[in-house]
Amino acid sequence: MADEMVRLAQRFVNTTYNNGATLGISKLDENGVTGWPTMYALTRALQYEMGITALSDSFGPTTLSTIGAKYGKLDETTIPSANFCRIIQSALYCKGYDGGDIDGTYNSRVRAAVEKLNQNMGLGVTYPGSSLWPKVVKGLFNMDAYVTVNNGSDAIRSIQQWLNGRYILRKDFYVIPCDGHHSRDVAKSMLFAIQYELGMADGTANGVFGPGTQSGLKSHTVSLGTTGTWAQLFTAAMILNKRSVSLGDFTAEVKSGVESFQSFIKLSVTGQGDFQTWASLLVSYGDQSRKGTACDGVTMVTPPRAQALKDAGYKYIGRYLFNPSSTSLPEKQIQPGELATIKEYGLRCFPIFQTWSRSADYFSYNQGTNDAFRAIEWAQYHGFKAGTIIYFAVDYDAMDGEVTDYVIPHFRGVMRTVGENSSYGVGVYGPRNVCQRVADAGYAAASFVSDMSSGFSGNLGYPMPTNWAFDQIATVTVGSGSGAIEIDNNIASGRDTGQGDFDPGSYTDGLDVDLDKATYQDMMLTDVQNYLTSIGVPETGGDGWTDSDWATLGGISTTKAFELVLSADWLFTSLARQLKLRKALIQAPVLWELRKLNPLDFVADEAVEHGLKDDSSTGWGQIFAWVTIEARNYCMQQGIINGTPLTDSDVRAVWDDLQDPTYNIRSVAYLTLYNSHQLGIARPSLTTSLADTQALLARYNGTGGDAEQYGRELIGLYNVLENYNQLSRNQ
Known part of the structure; x- marks a missing residue:
């Protein structure tokens, strides 16, 4: 919806900065709608007014440090010019706050708006009053929201505000959204918080779940009766994983929630916040040293490899129905006699179908229909029995909008075709958000989750899909000599146990092919x-x-x-x-x-x-x-x-x-x-x-x-x- 004050802010940029030419951008569309083009323009205008010559869309370290060095904080006593103040007023309106009349005056309306902004960010105690401190300015010049939006969770918003208020004075911690939604920024801020509480210094803490963080967490098990910051961090992690507990002490309610989570994620049910539970709450792959009973790979399972897998405790093996390349990964596709070997050694196989599937433009309703027909044919060719779930791959970091516009229609085509033309089931391989959304649409019975890709936006900030069958957490090598085989180690939920027996397979000789x-x-x-x-x-x-x-x-x-x-x-x-x-x-x-x-x-x-x-x-x-x-x-x-x-x-x-x-x-x-x-x-x-x-x-x-x-x-x-x-x- 258009906002007249946002329109005036856009007009201010256009009239003051030569239709954007002074800032190195195109003229803004004066449509009254806040968006990144407007925020980028205001960021450049702020840099220009501070004398920064290399203007950029990014509110980076130079912009941040310049504010601190020149002004310390921004208020009615330090704002250097009327246009500088108009930029602040315009940014406030773009965030939904009353910025006054965009008249270049840091007046009572502006002060009230800034005070409200600080409170919404959770910084009312750290930054009381109506001054804009540098990190708050950085948070003002982006598209993050500091009130719940789009049915956001009040519980998650309280966590976001708590993190901001507690850690904003640390060097590498910046204001995170307070919109009630888990996200990449929130997930990283949780890791920063844990590192700070472990005693890591600024510059050492980096928001990465590395060896130092893992070692520290192993000595910070929380359990019934734990209070204080560690209990708050643990319950926050539970809430961010959509577990119904209260932020604060480790109570009996929390213990029950932990047991439920551990059971769901296939951890030992201890009711304690031990290392493996911490790991599963904080990063998608969890504890990568966990021993899985499932695996997948692009290498043929020969008798020596089958024995090595069995000896290592593996039961379920994911293998590819088809390899579109005639030169790359020659053993990626199930090889002749391989399923017989898998059966002979008492193992089971779950099939995966993938051609390209590494960008949004691959996915469509028709492509899903096409993939489904090919998957059915290959599954029949290899001899997979009725009831087998075929996992169709989404092998890239699909943004949520891409899931809506491309992936969901694709799986509608897959489901309709598989359902109408075979007795197979449909599964989805991909990041957590992809898997859950495809499942919620009714287009997948089970999910094979690519949790090794912990940096994917579709994994960061999303809980494990409710219908997960296999959780891919690490690449490992088992066996030695002729039995050595590199695999992806997967945790199995038991929702899908693959197939341990196979039909002879169907012929494809003489069938039509695509026209040359x-x-x-x-x-x-x-x-x-x-x-x-x-x-x-x-x-x-x-x-x-x-x-x-x-x-x-x-x-x-x-x-x-x-x-x-x-x-x-x-x-x-x-x-x-x-x-x-x-x-x-x-x-x-x-x-x-x-x-x-x-x-x-x-x-x-x-x-x-x-x-x-x-x-x-x-x-x-x-x-x-x-x-x-x-x-x-x-x-x-x-x-x-x-x-x-x-x-x-x-x-x-x-x-x-x-x-x-x-x-x-x-x-x-x-x-x-x-x-x-x-x-x-x-x-x-x-x-x-x-x-x-x-x-x-x-x-x-x-x-x-x-x-x-x-x-x-x-x-x-x-x-x-x-x-x-x-x-x-x-x-």
Whole structure:
């Protein structure tokens, strides 16, 4: 929401500093909305007014030390100029405080605002009154909040204020947010606090969970009856891990909470704040010397390695279903005979699926659908039984906004595909925040947590996911000689025990592959155009189109229809491989229906949208919802797909789903299987005859003479598409 005083602050910067040119920035958008561009501009303006020549967005050591050296503190007696004061007033407004009239006067309204700011930061005792001390100024010129926001916790805010008030005078401790939310800054401040209480000097304390901190904590076990600062720090750590205790003494309530936490995290249940409990509360990986019973790795488990793992106490081994690289990590993918070895030595395996997954732009609904199809196929290829949970990787530090915009839609595609097309379960591998959010969305039954990456923002400040199955805490080597193997040591919760027995595996020979577009796309388009022209379907127009209708309604040319089909080639390939039929059998009707869209189709869709009709043939494949319902229900009855049977009351919901090309194309594939049932012929396969293929294509358009003509036209298109699909799979 726009704030008029923030707008005036932005205007002040623009008018005073030559639309930002003096500060080395662009003119601010005078939108009345506080954001980093405004705070950066005010920071640069402050530096400029203090005579700093190398202006920067960062409120760093030079800016901080200059305030201290020149003024000591800022108030009505030390503010050097009216513009300097206006900068302070503007920053106060950007923080939600009354900065006066931005008139360059450190007046009673400004003093009251500063006093309130100090109190909100938890510094009312350390910095009483209305002066701005250097570290408070640093805290003023950022986007941190000092009141609870976005449903923040009052208990967490009290911890944040307590930490600020107790440690602000230490050299390397700066004001942290007091917004009621755990975060990276709060997690680091807790480590600083512990180091200070251990007696570390300024310059030695660094906010890192290193050997000195760990050694000190081993002699600071807290338990029932402990009071004072160490009890406060421990209960603060419990609260930050979403444990319902009170900040303060180690009471019976705290002991009960500790026992619950230790049980959840799979520590020895002592009810005491011992070293391992401290470690699990303070850093994501906890005590890295803990002995796990699970592991994962990129190296083949040979008989000597299996024996070494077993001797070291490991029971569960995470291995990769697939390796997209033909040169890197040659043993990353499960190797021939490896699962038999795992079974022979009484071990169990949980599968991981990962291709790239190292940046936000990898993730999307369609990519999740694609990954799921490939994971299902590879899991079946290796022989994983029904009920196996496959862990899909998010192998980078996904920001919370990226989880919302990319990762969650990705896992929606994964879950929908795995759920509909297999008897496997979905798991997620990634930082804590990713795992919990995917689980909360209902898209993962279990989490494999990448806790070794303790610096990830998605691990710092987040508790262990509620559905964690494996907790990755350290890289170790076990065994020696031929039995030596490097693994990631994992703690197992028991939520998933992997698989100890495996099916023979399924074949992949002769299945379709993605089209080699670089080699065949142009030739394939030419042949499609030539064939369609030969049967009276020109590049554009025809079939009831006028030139004006074509331009207004957006008719689809042969080239455009072809490009759309190729844009979904991954999906046609996935469906064909999953159902073990030729993908041209799905492609042909979709390409045809896209090219043959006519004005009446648009009219019919509008009638359904406005409630004038119940149904129409719609989407890429021009399918009726009622036909889709029959086809999907048949496939469910046959065990081809999973799902809840649809009824007549679902017609509109299904019609809406058919607007999604992915759902529509999948429904085309299921309708093809249903049509074989209606025709009384064998289910389509890799060897279906041309006669049966033509009959299936004809049945897509119903029965009778028009349908027969439809089949005769489409079998030619099928042959063109199949020719290039065959060339691609035979490479």
